[in-house]
Amino acid sequence: MRQLDLAGLHEAIAAAVPDRECLVWRDRRLTWHEVTERTRRLARVLHAHGLGTRSGSRQPWTSAHDHLALYLHNGPEYLEGLLAAHKARVAPFNVNYRYVDDELAYLFGDARPAAIIYHARFAEPLSRILDRLERSPLLLLHVADESGAQPLPGALDYEAALAAASTEPLDVRPSAHDLHILYTGGTTGMPKGVLWRIGDLLNGPLGLRRRDGTPITDLAEAVEPALAARHRVLIAPPLMHGTGTWSALGGWRSGATVVIPDRVDRLDAGNLLSVASRERVTRLTIVGDAFARPIADELGDGSGSYDLSELRQILNSGASISPQVKQRLLAALPTMRITDVLGSSESGFQVARQGAEDLPFTAAPGTAVLSADRTRVLTPGEDELGWLAKTGATPLGYLGDPEKTAATFITVGAQRFVVAGDRARLLADGTVEVHGRESTTISTGGEKVFAEEVENVLRGVPGVADALVIGRPSERWGHEIVAVVRLSADRTEDELRSACAPYLARYKLPKAFLRTDRILRLANGKADYAVAQAIVASATNTTNAAANANAAASTATAEETT
Numbered sequence: 001m002r003q004l005d006l007a008g009l010h011e012a013i014a015a016a017v018p019d020r021e022c023l024v025w026r027d028r029r030l031t032w033h034e035v036t037e038r039t040r041r042l043a044r045v046l047h048a049h050g051l052g053t054r055s056g057s058r059q060p061w062t063s064a065h066d067h068l069a070l071y072l073h074n075g076p077e078y079l080e081g082l083l084a085a086h087k088a089r090v091a092p093f094n095v096n097y098r099y100v101d102d103e104l105a106y107l108f109g110d111a112r113p114a115a116i117i118y119h120a121r122f123a124e125p126l127s128r129i130l131d132r133l134e135r136s137p138l139l140l141l142h143v144a145d146e147s148g149a150q151p152l153p154g155a156l157d158y159e160a161a162l163a164a165a166s167t168e169p170l171d172v173r174p175s176a177h178d179l180h181i182l183y184t185g186g187t188t189g190m191p192k193g194v195l196w197r198i199g200d201l202l203n204g205p206l207g208l209r210r211r212d213g214t215p216i217t218d219l220a221e222a223v224e225p226a227l228a229a230r231h232r233v234l235i236a237p238p239l240m241h242g243t244g245t246w247s248a249l250g251g252w253r254s255g256a257t258v259v260i261p262d263r264v265d266r267l268d269a270g271n272l273l274s275v276a277s278r279e280r281v282t283r284l285t286i287v288g289d290a291f292a293r294p295i296a297d298e299l300g301d302g303s304g305s306y307d308l309s310e311l312r313q314i315l316n317s318g319a320s321i322s323p324q325v326k327q328r329l330l331a332a333l334p335t336m337r338i339t340d341v342l343g344s345s346e347s348g349f350q351v352a353r354q355g356a357e358d359l360p361f362t363a364a365p366g367t368a369v370l371s372a373d374r375t376r377v378l379t380p381g382e383d384e385l386g387w388l389a390k391t392g393a394t395p396l397g398y399l400g401d402p403e404k405t406a407a408t409f410i411t412v413g414a415q416r417f418v419v420a421g422d423r424a425r426l427l428a429d430g431t432v433e434v435h436g437r438e439s440t441t442i443s444t445g446g447e448k449v450f451a452e453e454v455e456n457v458l459r460g461v462p463g464v465a466d467a468l469v470i471g472r473p474s475e476r477w478g479h480e481i482v483a484v485v486r487l488s489a490d491r492t493e494d495e496l497r498s499a500c501a502p503y504l505a506r507y508k509l510p511k512a513f514l515r516t517d518r519i520l521r522l523a524n525g526k527a528d529y530a531v532a533q534a535i536v537a538s539a540t541n542t543t544n545a546a547a548n549a550n551a552a553a554s555t556a557t558a559e560e561t562t
Helices: 006-016 032-048 076-087 101-111 120-132 158-163 198-203 219-228 242-253 269-278 288-299 323-332 402-408 451-459 493-500 529-561
Strands: 021-025 028-031 067-071 091-094 115-119 139-143 179-183 193-197 232-235 257-260 283-286 313-317 337-344 348-354 367-370 386-391 409-412 415-418 422-426 432-437 441-444 447-450 464-474 478-487 512-515
Touching (some): 006 032, 006 076, 006 219, 006 242, 028 032, 067 076, 076 115, 076 242, 101 179, 139 158, 288 464, 367 422, 402 409, 432 447, 441 464, 451 464
Parallel strands (some): 067 091, 067 115, 478 512
Antiparallel strands (some): 337 348, 386 422, 464 478
């Protein structure tokens, strides 16, 4: 099937609406024509330093491209880097700017970047790991920021490099088969580079489809909706994660203006809403309660100073929003709708739902539920807990990892599916009941408990700001359910347990509640189970130490008595 490519589509839209705003950040307002010229310049810089495609093996876990690392906060340079990479037939990949030295060294060792675009504030950590890499990058591009840090030795200033390059397009022709690499987030396991062909990315996560779900393959047909588009999309999550990148590129795919919050080092709900008001934003992308709760707190009863009359949709992906928080948002913004989408780096968006209720999801095109043994596709109404799967526009595999590629990307019958690890049930009406990741499933007393189910209930309890659920080893149960909670009001264990009891079977109720003031979310809004595990382990060690001390004291007392 013929597919389009991102670079060609963006250039075609720019030719149709050259003076429309394409990218807005702080006082920088770039038109589609200006973004086109800047990304052509950057593509020429990459090409002039020898970057492009390479000959070699074309296995599903291999790449024939040089790779460009984007080690950046949100900003114009991030999206320019993505687009310019595709114009130069270079594969871009995301770098988690929260990583420390060993994590960075692992990521760069796995991805082997030929070039790195980095914000000045990241020059120091980058300098510490470059000597640890087997292959030194051919090109370093330094993006100035408020830190004032100087360029690394040999690095080019980003703006100076663009200014010196031509705005003429390269002679190379981007292809729908060119790769876009998305590294997984780090909630569990080591990061893995997911290899998306850009054509599949457009037809899948970026939504280049007709109303009937069939992919758009004609360039003129793809450009037509963009001519009348007046969407303005505000991206709250980091672009270094799939939700942020896909929301931004999906906006561009439809001719929208992409808006970036003024503050990019952390979530600032007040600034986010001020930007939404100032820029007349029509859609806001967020990730779960970590974003939704501060926004709801800032909005209050809706009588604040923010003019959000143009905001029509909050798109939530990557983590759930508790029903109570949704209700607060909808009460403050009654003309706005909330859309939850669920998916993964490997699958794209698979299911969606709207409204405040915790209802089953509607399946996106290509979504299926496979049997527990992953040998067949379930039909609606089969009472089997299976695996959420996706066929059609899906990635090739994991960079450099044939074993994990074979385990995740499987063939059932004549169809190839990706199975990222979510358990699900296909209901009789065709909707999907999602239970959560297998990696966070807890076996307790012969029963399986999905941590996310318990977490969703807990986050709806008044006074609970956030909660994660962990399985702790238990002689009696195998594992017991332990909740790590961050409270906004004082609640006893009995109060928390009683509030959960009407919604959870008894075996799902936490055996213990551990209070913490620590943030339980990663920068992308997803659960930080490593922090929760550390809190549980610390509490367990403390309890065991106290028990051992009491036992020793009892023994000593008994010996003294005798």
